[in-house]
Amino acid sequence: MDAVARTPPVRTADLNGPDAAAVGGLVAAYLLQTEREKAAQLGGAPFSGVLPERYRREVDDPAGAYAGANVLLADAGTGPAGVITVHRAGTAWEIKRIWVSPAARGLGVGAALLDAALEFADEAGHDPVRLTVWDWREDAIGLYRRRGFVPVPSWEDRARLICMERAAAPRAEHSLGSCADD
Template sequence: MSVRVRAAVFPDDLVAVRALVGAYLRQTEAEKAMHGLAVAGAPLPDPYAREVVDPACAFAGMTVLLAETDGAPVGVVVCVDGTDGREVKRLWVDPAVRGTGAGRALLDAVLASSARPVRLTVWRWREPAIRLYRRLGFAEVPSWDDRRDLVCLQLD
């Protein structure tokens, strides 16, 4: 299975980005509820809901990349550039295609075009993702986010 990564184009990719970001946020909220960090079955918090309703507006000025296999979108990454490097804000690959290299392809595309450092946060229980980040050279750094069970990683 070949993976292609490309920049999302709005409005053409609106439906795909909505679906992928929505799946990511719903899964994240469900996992947070299992760990006592959110209320099970609650609607998405407003800032997250806005990302699903209008990702073009919510991610304005950010880099949004899509991973595709056979022309179908299977993953998304959203990054924001700042004066101190780049931060990965969202990274999601459809569970049905995990292990095919789509997540790695998205991260490779981000890293190929990024000033350093590149940083991200990940929930402590997402061990496969943490392993991937560590394989790519990310290291745990002191937290810049006060949410419990969130690991901060950085690649210099």
């Protein structure tokens, strides 16, 4: 019998309660992996294994660091396995810190997180959604393209960081006017 694929559940994180530690841990794993990749891909000194101080607040105080953002968690059956944040950035929504724990990869967690973030943004404002991604993260770039993101002129000054945007979702039109039988 074939197993039925199930979309991992995604929910808003309670950063003032039990989810703060999970978000801090997932974000720490994301940031540490990113620093390792940047050292390998961009050259320079090897990564020391110590998280740069500029990121400490996101790990130690996610409620403060992400005040005003919508932070979502995905569960792959054993607890929080992925995180994504969505916040206002001028006239757009911006996605940051999308991370799926290595043990949960291939289970649809990243797609579920991205879809939930896009749904939130669409419901909250019908504005464009933007994000940045390192050019070596080909799997992530593919996922973003499948969800309608396209490369746009960069708002970043860091080499090899691709800026992508998905156009605003169309607003639903509600006709209160005439009927076809009039």
